[in-house]
Amino acid sequence: MTRLERDAAALCERAVALGARAARPLPALEVVVDPRVVLKCRVPLCAGYGRNLMCPPFAPTGEQFAAALRRYSLALVAQQGIPLTATDVQRRYDGKGIDELQASKAYQGALAAGQNDFAAVLDGLEREALSLGYVFAAAFGGGECRLCETCVAAVTGASTTAPCRKPFRARPSMEAVGIDVLATAAAAGLPVQMPAGDDPVWTGLLLLD
Numbered sequence: 001m002t003r004l005e006r007d008a009a010a011l012c013e014r015a016v017a018l019g020a021r022a023a024r025p026l027p028a029l030e031v032v033v034d035p036r037v038v039l040k041c042r043v044p045l046c047a048g049y050g051r052n053l054m055c056p057p058f059a060p061t062g063e064q065f066a067a068a069l070r071r072y073s074l075a076l077v078a079q080q081g082i083p084l085t086a087t088d089v090q091r092r093y094d095g096k097g098i099d100e101l102q103a104s105k106a107y108q109g110a111l112a113a114g115q116n117d118f119a120a121v122l123d124g125l126e127r128e129a130l131s132l133g134y135v136f137a138a139a140f141g142g143g144e145c146r147l148c149e150t151c152v153a154a155v156t157g158a159s160t161t162a163p164c165r166k167p168f169r170a171r172p173s174m175e176a177v178g179i180d181v182l183a184t185a186a187a188a189g190l191p192v193q194m195p196a197g198d199d200p201v202w203t204g205l206l207l208l209d
């Protein structure tokens, strides 16, 4: 076993200790990038598009990410459950009551709390990897960044020059940089059920040089 493989196995264990449901290593070349993913940020228009510094058009483009990805050796795919009811998840898919759902404080609060817990897991993993000497370690989360109640981009718009309030904690999501989350998770042996039914999960990624 190489040092990288040993460290990846230890980081997978660490991910679970930090709160992830599961984590698996994957050769970086098997991370799937697809231009249709970023297209889906705009068709239909996602609420985070142009309103969150970790989302398009602010995040690295799919082309930029794919070029950087070629310089990495290994990825680590991690997952954590999303604390939403099956009814809420179903409403996201069938569109019935979707506007009310998006406006629901309880729904948005549950989503944000789960996302921020998962963001802390990925942040912790990236720090551990850095401490092991992986100087280009980079973590990507799931969904738009929700560390602030309102992102500075939602206030200043697409021409923003306002800085992120939490620059060392905010991470782009996998989908923001064009990663096909479903194909990548499946390649790592952590398939995501779609539609999500009663067991929705967030998927995140750590790249190791």
Ligand code: SF4
Pocket (backbone or CB within 6 Å): 052, 053, 054, 145, 146, 147, 148, 149, 150, 151, 152, 153, 163, 164, 165, 166, 167, 170
């Ligand atoms: S930390 Fe705050 S300002 Fe920075 S990207 Fe996230 S929500 Fe926006």
